[in-house]
Amino acid sequence: TEEMMIRSEKMSIAGQLAAGIAHEIRNPLTSIKGFLQLLQAGVNRKDVYYKIMIDEIEKMETITSEMLFVSKPLTENKQQESLLTMLQDVLELLKPQAKLKNVLLEINGEEQDIFCDKSQMKQVFINIIKNAIEAMEEAGKIVITIREVDNDIFIDISDEGPGIDEAVIHKLGEPFFTTKQQGTGLGLMITKQLLDRHRAKLEILQNEIKGSTFRIIFPKH
Ligand code: ADP
Numbered sequence: 001t002e003e004m005m006i007r008s009e010k011m012s013i014a015g016q017l018a019a020g021i022a023h024e025i026r027n028p029l030t031s032i033k034g035f036l037q038l039l040q041a042g043v044n045r046k047d048v049y050y051k052i053m054i055d056e057i058e059k060m061e062t063i064t065s066e067m068l069f070v071s072k073p074l075t076e077n078k079q080q081e082s083l084l085t086m087l088q089d090v091l092e093l094l095k096p097q098a099k100l101k102n103v104l105l106e107i108n109g110e111e112q113d114i115f116c117d118k119s120q121m122k123q124v125f126i127n128i129i130k131n132a133i134e135a136m137e138e139a140g141k142i143v144i145t146i147r148e149v150d151n152d153i154f155i156d157i158s159d160e161g162p163g164i165d166e167a168v169i170h171k172l173g174e175p176f177f178t179t180k181q182q183g184t185g186l187g188l189m190i191t192k193q194l195l196d197r198h199r200a201k202l203e204i205l206q207n208e209i210k211g212s213t214f215r216i217i218f219p220k221h
């Protein structure tokens with residue numbers, strides 16, 4: 001039946017994902033183990049080895065932070081939540097990373113409640129705003145705008161990065177598609193899945209002057 005088809009398709013995506021993540025985590029682990037063995041043997045150049053190990057651990061941190069709230073769809077808990085509060089929580093979390101790059105984070109617009117699972121929507125905001133910060137090549141501003149449009153709430157997250165190449169725009173959200181050296185290519189895929197669970201949509205727009213805007217369209221009812 002159609003439902004079975006959909007289920008088996010989901011299984012294969014989950015399987016693909018698990019294999020990919022295992023791979024993403026096994027590589028850094030193997031390299032950390034190797035460097036620890038070298039250190040144990042008493043090599044010189046310790047500073048270099050420490051740096052590589054920290055980089056590898058950061059990569060695993062990224063993967064786990066992108067998946068933090070995804071593992072428990074069964075415990076989904078949807079209720080009316082304040083958008084402003086969720087966004088402020090997320091900005092607090094991302095502030096250190098933004099500060100390092102001299103990026104200001106700003107929220108504009110009206111207070112709105114949305115009916116959602118708070119953890120999942122925070123994960124969505126983390127993944128999109130993290131990308132926005134990573135896209136910024138120099139100091140600048142990321143502006144988040146909340147507004148009501150007909151029966152939807154638009155949440156625009158706008159950066160001043162290089163924007164997105166027309167040729168790859170349709171690949172965003174495919175598992176493991178990344179243009180970054182340290183990327184996982186999982187953030188937007190997870191984001192899209194979480195938005196699906198809320199019947200919300202993601203639009204990606206090119207800004208007129210510079211950068212791109214990720215627009216979440218969230219239904220009011
Ligand atoms: P990752 O961040 O690990 O690369 P994502 O799924 O979060 O994986 O993003 C996939 C790709 O989408 C990125 O590698 C980047 O090329 C592109 N992208 C996402 N957000 C932006 C943005 N704000 N500006 C430019 N490119 C972006």
Ligand code: MG
Nearest residue numbers: 127131187188
């Ligand atoms: Mg990302």
